Structure formats: structure tokens, C-alpha cells
Amino acid sequence: MEKSSDIELRLLIEAIYLKYSYDFRDYSGASVKRRVAHALRQFNCATISALQERVLHDPAAFMQLLQFLTIPVSEMFRDPSHFLAIRQEVVPLLKTYPSIKIWIAGCSTGEEVYSMAILLREEGLLERTIIYATDINPASLDKAKQGIFSLENVRAYTANYQQAGGQRSFADYYTAAYDYAIFDKTLRENVTFADHSLATDSVFSETQLISCRNVLIYFNKKLQDRAFGLFHESLCHRGFLVLGSKETLDFSAYSKQFEPLVKQERIYRKS
């Protein structure tokens, strides 16, 4: 017999989908369950049913809940060796294209976007690149557009940047103001930030490189395969797909459609 709380959780996720078109139905269950439990405490709701009633009748409450359901954990040049591998193994091939389109799927608050933009600028590619940075959370996208990060975090990012093969002083890319680092706005001149869901939306452009890091771990296999399908459709012949350090195509229906370029760093190429 299914537990009442599991039934309530399914109903909440279904209600969110029907009312707001945000589709968490194929997210990994354990993590969603914990995040809803956390939201219950923040909303002071005794049951998931009570939370459901609130979000169904109050769109503002839903937007609040969305902040708990999405996980904005990110950093710049996260996994420096990954960015070093992009610089060394992918950039020389990207340079052969007259113009480049890059899709950063699940860009959250923008750390990956600015990291990629800095790398491309140093490699002389940023001016001929368009970056599509997409996420389902409008609050995260707003933050990404601002490019303002806490100075305390930026100190850790500086070490990452250097280990990732950074060629300048990281401070060249931002202005410090009080406890914040405001990133150079020319880095995002060619960035289009957009609301896009890997669960419900379709492909919007042909791309040469797609970066989707630490997003797919929150999806079940079925939804992962949907995302891989979108990436496969969007990527040009021999395009690049880069994933998070614990994400793999190995268990996917698309494992044969891509080949590893730098397996250790989760850099794949469309076969």
C-alpha cells in the first residue's frame, strides 16, 4: 500500500504540471521528496496536500516553491580540469567554424555562462559566438543576466580559473563593489538568456556545442533520454556535448549516438 505522503507528492507534482506547465514528473524521486519536505517547513504547511492547495490558488506561492524545487548550486570554472580539457581539446576544433552557437542548458544563476564566455574571449572566439543560456527558473535567469556574484565565492572561482588554464588575472573580468563582484557586461553581449525546459520544450537552434552540467542527475532515465534526444537533434554533425563530472551517456539510449572525446571530463562528440 502506498504511503499517503507518496500519494500527496505525486498529486502535487501533477497539480503543478496541470496548472503551471512545469513538469517535475520525471525528476529523480528521492531529491524531489527532500526538497518538498524542506518547502513544507518553509511554508509552514503540515501536509503536502496543504502545500498543494496553496500553490494551486496562489501563483506567487508557486514561484516561491519553484525556488525550492530547483537547485541553484553552481560555481565558476567548476571542475577546472573540465574547462582545461575544453580549452585544449575542443577549442582548436571550434576554431574551424566561421560562427559558433553554444547552448548552456540549465544555466541556473549563470556561473557556467560567464566561465564559458571568459574562456572563449581568451581564445578569441567570443565575438563570433552566440551563447543560448536556458533555464526553467526565471529568478535564476534574472540573476544570471545581472552577472553579480558574491566576492567571497569569487575568491574560490579565482583558484578554479587559474587551474582551468586561465591566461589573465581573474580580477580583469569583474569590478568589486562592497561584497560583490560585478562581471564585465561585454562578456554577455552575445548571450541570449531564455526560459526553456528540457522536459517540455523542443529544439530551437542548431548548435556546435552544448554544455549541460549537473542538471541531468536530477532527471530519471526517461527524462535524461528526452534531453539527450534534444541535444542530439540540436547539435551539428560532429558537435560537442559536455556533461557534469558525474553524468554519463553510458546508461542512456543515446550512448551509441555519441562518442567520448575526453571521457574522464565527460566531453562527448556526436558520432
Place this chain on the structure above:
Amino acid sequence: MNDAAANPIRGIEAIVVGASAGGVEALLNIFGELPDTFGLPIIAVLHLPDERRSQLAQVFARRLRVPVREAQDKEVIQAGTVYFAGPGYHLSVEHDRSLSLSQEDRVHHSRPAIDYLFASAADTYGQGLLAILLTGANQDGARGLAHVKQSGGTTVVQDPKEARIAVMPLAAMAVCAPDHILPLSRIASLLASLESSPC
């Protein structure tokens, strides 16, 4: 304190283990007697410094008779295999008996968190779960162990008198009455005895 080793626990489908400071030695101790025919999955969280790649699985693989792997996202849980959580990600058990990784906030300064592994495994295996909490210097695992107990699973903590650091077992004993409080040698023989019990 029941004599668990003399009365093998029946109906166990999976085992979860949590440890922190002093944990490597304790885990080597309790896994040391596992025969190569061991038929249950074991999933372990051992707190470690946040390095990107951990050697834990390799270290244990060299010393154990059962296969040892670092847990991969979406991997289907295999019987007779020991899985270790890698650094920097929480490890959970999904209802379809696969593993998943996530990066929610740290719990008691830890990611991976023992609480998350234990609670998610309890939700999946219910009374078929055996949870073991060992030495450690923080309180991670206590709530998870209580959740296992509430879900009908069997709970074991290392005897705090013997634990290198007793904070973790004592924290668990403060929030739930574990079914068994045992020294490592007895936990080892309890584990080894499980393989012969029918599911």
C-alpha cells in the same frame, strides 16, 4: 542488546552503512569477512574531504572479496556489490532500486550525507533494509537511522565504547533506540551471516 550474530536477521534485501572519522578502518573491519558469494547490495557513505576523485573504491576493491564500485548516477543496484558514495554529491536510492546523485546543500557540513542515503533507502526497502552507523565526529546519520527504524528496517550502531569517535553512534542512540549496539567484530559476523538467510 540482542545477540544478532546468533540469530541471523531474516528478509534483508539491502544494507546501508554510514561512517565518518575513523571510518576507513571500521569499514575494512566489517566488510573483511564478506565471502565472494555474498548476495546483498551494500551502499556506503563515508565522509571524506571534498576531492574531485576518490580512491576509496579502489582501496576497498583491493582488500575485499566482493566487487566494490563508486556509485554512478542512475546505476541499477546489483546484488553482492559494495557501492561507495563519491565526494561532493549526495547519494540516494530511488524507488526503482537504482542510485541517484544530487547536489543539495550539505547536511551537518557533509555532502554526501548519511541521512539522505539512509532515508531514501528506507523509503525504498522498508523492512528489508539493514542500516549500520559507525564511528564519527558529527551527527549525520542519526535522523536517517531513526527514519529506517520508523520504516520497519533493522538498525545497528557501533558500540560507542569501542568507536574511535563516539559522537555519531551516541547521536543516533539519542534519537532512536537502535535494534543492536555491537562491536565491529560482531557487525562483521552479522553481515557475513546474512548471505545464507533466504529473502
